[in-house]
Amino acid sequence: xxxxxxxxxxxxxxxxxxxxxxxxxxxxxxxxxxxxxxxxxxxxxxxxxxxxxxxxxxxxxxxxxxxxxxxxxxxxxxxxxxxxxxxxxxxxxxxxxxxxxxxxxxxxxxxxxxxxxxxxxxxxxxxxxxxxxxxxxxxxxxxxxxxxxxxxxxxxxxxxxxxxxxxxxxxxxxxxxxxxxxxxxxxxxxxxxxxxxxxxxxxxxxxxxxxxxxxxxxxxxxxxxxxxxxxxxxxxxxxxxxxxxxxxxxxxxxxxxxxxxxxxxxxxxxxxxxxxxxxxxxxxxxxxxxxxxxxxxxxxxxxxxxxxxxxxxxxxxxxxxxxxxxxx
Numbered sequence: 001x002x003x004x005x006x007x008x009x010x011x012x013x014x015x016x017x018x019x020x021x022x023x024x025x026x027x028x029x030x031x032x033x034x035x036x037x038x039x040x041x042x043x044x045x046x047x048x049x050x051x052x053x054x055x056x057x058x059x060x061x062x063x064x065x066x067x068x069x070x071x072x073x074x075x076x077x078x079x080x081x082x083x084x085x086x087x088x089x090x091x092x093x094x095x096x097x098x099x100x101x102x103x104x105x106x107x108x109x110x111x112x113x114x115x116x117x118x119x120x121x122x123x124x125x126x127x128x129x130x131x132x133x134x135x136x137x138x139x140x141x142x143x144x145x146x147x148x149x150x151x152x153x154x155x156x157x158x159x160x161x162x163x164x165x166x167x168x169x170x171x172x173x174x175x176x177x178x179x180x181x182x183x184x185x186x187x188x189x190x191x192x193x194x195x196x197x198x199x200x201x202x203x204x205x206x207x208x209x210x211x212x213x214x215x216x217x218x219x220x221x222x223x224x225x226x227x228x229x230x231x232x233x234x235x236x237x238x239x240x241x242x243x244x245x246x247x248x249x250x251x252x253x254x255x256x257x258x259x260x261x262x263x264x265x266x267x268x269x270x271x272x273x274x275x276x277x278x279x280x281x282x283x284x285x286x287x288x289x290x291x292x293x294x295x296x297x298x299x300x301x302x303x304x305x306x307x308x309x310x311x312x313x314x315x316x317x318x319x320x321x322x323x324x325x326x327x328x
Contacts, residue, residue: 002065003062003063003064003065004062004063005060005061005062005063006024006060006061006063007058007059007060007061008020008055008056008057008058008059008060008061009057009137009156009159012055012057013055013056013057013163014054014055014056014141014241015054015055015111016051016052016053016054016055017042017044017049017050017051017052017053017054017055017061018030018033018051018052020055020061021033025063025066027066027067028066028067030051032067033051034051036064037049037050037051041062041064042061042062042063042064043061043062044059044060044061044062045059045060046060046062052198057163057167080124080126080127084124084127085124085127087105088102088121088124088127088128089127089128091103091104091105092128093149093296093297093298094294094296095130097154098153098154098155098158098288098289098290099151099152099153099154099158099162099288099289099294100128100130100136100151100152100154101149101150101151101152101284101294101296102128102149102150102152103147103148103149103150103298103299104121104142104146104147104148104149104150104281105147105301106144106145106146106147106276106277106301106303107144107145107276108120108121108144109121109144110122110138110141110142110144110150111138111141121138121150122138125137125138125152128152132154132155134154134155134156136152136153136154136159137152137153137154137155137156137159138150138152138159139151139152139153139159139162139163139166140163140166140171140239142281143242143245143277143279145257145276145277145279146277146279146280146281147279147280147281147298147300147301147304148175148280148281148282148298149173149281149282149283149284149296149297149298150281151171151284151286153289157289158289161287161289162286162289165286165287166239166286169237169238170286170287171284171285171286171287172235172284172285172286172322173235173236173281173283173284174233174234174235174281174282174283174284174285174321174322175233175234175235175236175244175279175280175281175282176222176231176232176233176234176279176280176282176300176304176318177231177232177234177244177248177255177256177278177279177280178229178230178231178232178255178256178278178304178307178308178311179229179230179232179248179251179253179254179255179256179278180228180229180253180254180255180256180262180265180266180267180268181227181228181229181230181252181253182221182224182227182229182230182253183219183221183230183232183251183252183253184252186220186221187219187220187221187324188218188219188220189216189217189218189219189328190215190216190217190218190219190247190250190251191214191215191216192207192212192215192246192247192250193207193208193209193212193213193214193215194206194207194208194212194213194215194240194241194242194243194246195207195208195211195212195213196241203241203242204242204260204261205240205241205242205243205246206246207246207250213238213240214238215236215238215240215243215246215247216236216237216238217234217235217236217237217238217243217244217247218234218235218236218237218324218325218328219232219233219234219235219247219251220232220233220324220325222313222317222318223311223313223317225311225312225313228268228311229256229268229311230253231308231311231313231317231318232248232253233282233318233324234247235322235325242261244279245258245260245261245279246261248261249261249262254266255277255278255279256268256273256277256278256307257274257275257276257277257278258277258278258279270310272306272307272309272310273306273307273310274303274304274306274307276303278303278304278307280298280300280301280304281298282297282298282321283295283296283297283298283321283322284296285321285322295321297321300315
């Protein structure tokens with residue numbers, strides 16, 4: 001077999017190179033991949049690469065001739081439990097010929113990782129075909145413990161256009177979070193570059209003026225309960241890993257339940273306050289792949305709704321999504 005040049009799909013953005021190879025070429029072992037990388041036979045956009053490098057949509061990967069022998073067939077996807085399938089179908093907030101928007105529940109990973117087997121959304125997307133010829137494709141991600149709006153493309157063409165909207169920042173995302181404490185400045189912009197810091201507990205990000213990538217978040221305090229907690233509305237203008245979680249911690253007000261970035265300070269004792277992460281992708285507004293604009297809102301998950309009730313916050317206090325930052 002000759003050299004292949006393959007394009008990274010939109011739903012493969014942020015996937016590690018070694019995991020991309022495992023997905024596309026399961027017969028290629030890690031040792032062989034590392035040899036190809038050391039000798040420059042595998043390249044990304046013509047440049048040398050590393051096995052742990054994160055991919056971006058539309059990048060070109062050079063794959064050298066594969067070893068002789070039959071390529072094993074991909075294992076069939078396991079059947080999705082009927083209860084989970086029903087949950088996914090019930091989570092659909094918007095559906096047309098090109099787009100699906102679901103309300104992702106907290107605790108469900110979007111893509112697989114070490115030790116996650118098949119219990120992640122990407123492995124279960126056949127449930128959301130609804131008779132379409134193609135399997136729906138992920139066009140962006142949410143953290144496992146973040147709930148709310150998640151957009152899927154129902155065809156390769158639709159997914160590419162939706163992914164382009166995210167990349168060009170034509171897609172606007174509104175998040176709600178409950179944080180511990182109250183920011184001193186009640187409305188403003190956080191502009192702090194973030195860099196990934198790999199560790200035994202998984203990737204984490206930190207402010208890094210030298211090596212970090214620019215990360216910008218607009219935020220405002222919608223309501224607060226004394227000095228104990230505040231309800232923030234946020235619109236990220238960039239899409240860095242854990243951006244909102246790191247930026248809230250930088251304000252000195254970690255997101256409630258976010259022990260990874262806030263430690264013990266991220267928890268509040270009380271029977272009405274869950275220890276789960278209180279970060280919710282509330283709404284999205286973006287161009288439709290054909291024409292017009294999509295705007296979809298997701299209801300609060302039960303644990304955040306219960307915490308709202310505990311602190312006396314009412315959803316109507318927020319007003320219309322995106323209105324607070326439209327002039328920024």
